[in-house]
Amino acid sequence: MSILTFKTSDLRPIVEHALSSEMPPEFYGQKVTGPSLALVGDQGVYLISIGTPGQMKPDGKGRVVAYAEGINPDVDDDWYDAKHNTFGGDDGADVLPWAAEILRLIKLDHQTIRIRITDGALELAQ
Template identity: 40%
Template sequence: MSLFFKGSDLKPVLVEAIANQCCIILVKDQGVYWLAERGERQADGRQKVIAYAVGCNPDIDAFDDWWALARNELGGDDFREYFDPQWGAFTRILNGKDDLELTATATRLMLWSVTP
């Protein structure tokens, strides 16, 4: 299996990271999501621009559902992984209509752009 991120959700994160000259971060904690390393914050301190994996958004998906999907795909530990927002697959998403697919093994994260 794999996790899927809509390019339309991910594009604003990429734009924010490039504008702020920073990395984008893949996070697994309360959901699975991407955000800019330095991004605008809401009044409550949460980052404004976040791109959740389909099915792993705690604001709209039931806890048991998103938690199980995240655990099955990425294991039980929370983590952060940093990426260059101008890496090839991200550039295709930024300049087109592609989405992002992510799979993981015990030692690797694999990302690629996919045409919807």
């Protein structure tokens, strides 16, 4: 089992984008059933809104992302090992239809949001 932790200050704009955007019917072959985020593992592990149009950084160079604590290649020297130990060695993305629930937790003043990974299953951890 692994736990990924995300700062709500980083997540709020991503969640708000997901809730206010149109959702695609699929994201990388996975069915989308409502306002959703994607948990992505590649250069680090992070959450993005999958709303359309995509949520881009103000400079237009890439998407707005919220990195998991300790797995940000821009600030964490051992991000690669941490990614490998939590998300696995392969790159990929998982659709998480939890945008409304995450915003509810943010409004309750949670400072972090945690995602538990157990045998390939993902769940929002309290």
